Amino acid sequence: MLSSDFSIAYHYDTIFTEGVFEAGNIALADVFRSLGSPSPIRVLVLFERQLLAFYPNLAEDxxxxxxxxxxxLLPASPPVPVDGGEAAKDMDVAMNLCHLLLQARMCRQSCLVIVGGGALLDAAGFAAAIFHRGIxxxxxPTTALAQADSGVGVKNAVNAFGKKNLLGVFAPPLAVLNDSRFLRTLPPQRIAEAAAEAVKVAMxxxxxxxxxxxxxxxxxMADDAAAQQAMVKRSAxxxxxxxxxxxxPFEWGSARPLDFGHWAAHKLEMLSDSRLSHGVAVGMGLxxxxxxxxxxxxxxxxVFQALKDLLAGFQLPFCSAHLEQRDSQGRREVFAGIEEFREHLGGRLHITLPTAIGRKIEVxxxxxxxxxxxIAAVIAECGEGQPNSNQA
Ligand SMILES: NC(=O)c1ccc[n+]([C@@H]2O[C@H](COP(=O)([O-])OP(=O)(O)OC[C@H]3O[C@@H](n4cnc5c(N)ncnc54)[C@H](O)[C@@H]3O)[C@@H](O)[C@H]2O)c1
Ligand SMILES: [Zn+2]
Structure with missing residues (x-):
């Protein structure tokens, strides 16, 4: 018998900064400096094209x-704008990103810098993780949700065959830089979406x-920058x-506390063809x-009332239409989300439930x-037309 036994240690910092691309801001430069490379590191920067509407000089900066x-730093090319949003979480998009990496002659000593929302980070992170077996x-992260949750973790994935995050890998980043300035241009809905994940982890x-x-x-919700940053920071x-x-960290087991509320959320996102955002769907799942x-x-x-009031305070909409969708047997289609979640976890189903605010169990x-x-009770209490439904 040949036994192989080894472990790999990971370390990465999540850095909170402001004005990450200002010349005098050494946070990003320090990440490269920490690698101790005798020569400059080849770097490709991908940024979400939609950001140009808010930051027209982003590429130049x-x-x-x-x-x-x-x-x-040795830039492989000028920064490259790419489309973000949920549509970017697609295998064809990831392949195109891999092609960009190839054209930029990126190697395993190179570094991809990704600037964008959670969806682009997931897709480009996935491309980076499979290119040359991982660069x-x-x-x-430029959205509050990505700074508070999705961008600071170790998961990268694209959607496929109608399933959220079906194809992906665990690949920790070299570092995460949360620039609070990006929060300034987010509309209230995007702040609320981050709040849904913050409420999740607080619960x-x-x-x-x-x-x-x-x-x-x-x-x-009234754009208090200090309060928004405090929410993002504690959630992260x-x-x-x-x-x-x-x-x-790589979820070998079946328990997924950070996926509290997510079996329904992921299914609702898919049932809505991604018209329901992740954050809104998470609020409903909670x-x-x-x-x-x-x-x-x-x-x-x-406790339910406190949660409902809190989500209403963040003006998170509740959309019952996709909860009402039924299959040919009259069963709510969202129920398939439980089985899909079980298949995703492998082994036994594990669903996280609160036992008090701040405590949970796995069932x-x-x-x-x-x-x-x-579900019927939640629709009756929170659905369209109810005082706390806060339709967007
Ligand atoms: N990998 C993980 O562990 C993990 C965890 C949670 C969620 N996610 C994933 O994250 C995705 C959601 O991420 P998201 O909420 O960031 O959405 P998103 O990436 O779709 O971005 C939402 C919108 O915000 C815009 N935007 C980005 N930055 C902006 C800025 N600074 N100012 C103004 N507009 C800006 C984008 O152009 C986009 O239109 C989902 O696909 C979800 O599944 C992943
Ligand atoms: Zn989530």
């Missing part, structure tokens, strides 16, 4: 930044953070802490699983009748 650190990536891990969100929801911290300390926890006797109804079975009751 990035190019000027690279020129400012010639001993550290380094630095993420510069299962941090009662004080939940209280903070209750206190600051109005300020956050809780996500990163979980990944680094849970003992299962309500469903929390109501289920109430009906299971795990938590009092007051390995979902009672179909009770879940039906939960």
């Amino acid at each position: 990035i190019a000027a930044y690279c020129e400012h650190y010639p001993d550290l 380094r990536q630095i993420r510069i 299962i891990k941090d009662v004080d953070f939940f209280a903070f969100l209750q206190e600051k929801a109005t300020a956050i 911290e809780l996500h990163v802490q979980h990944i680094a300390t849970s003992g299962d 309500l469903i699983d929390t109501k289920y926890a109430v009906l299971s006797g795990l938590i009092p109804e007051t 390995t079975e979902i009672n179909g009748d009770r879940m039906e009751q939960a």
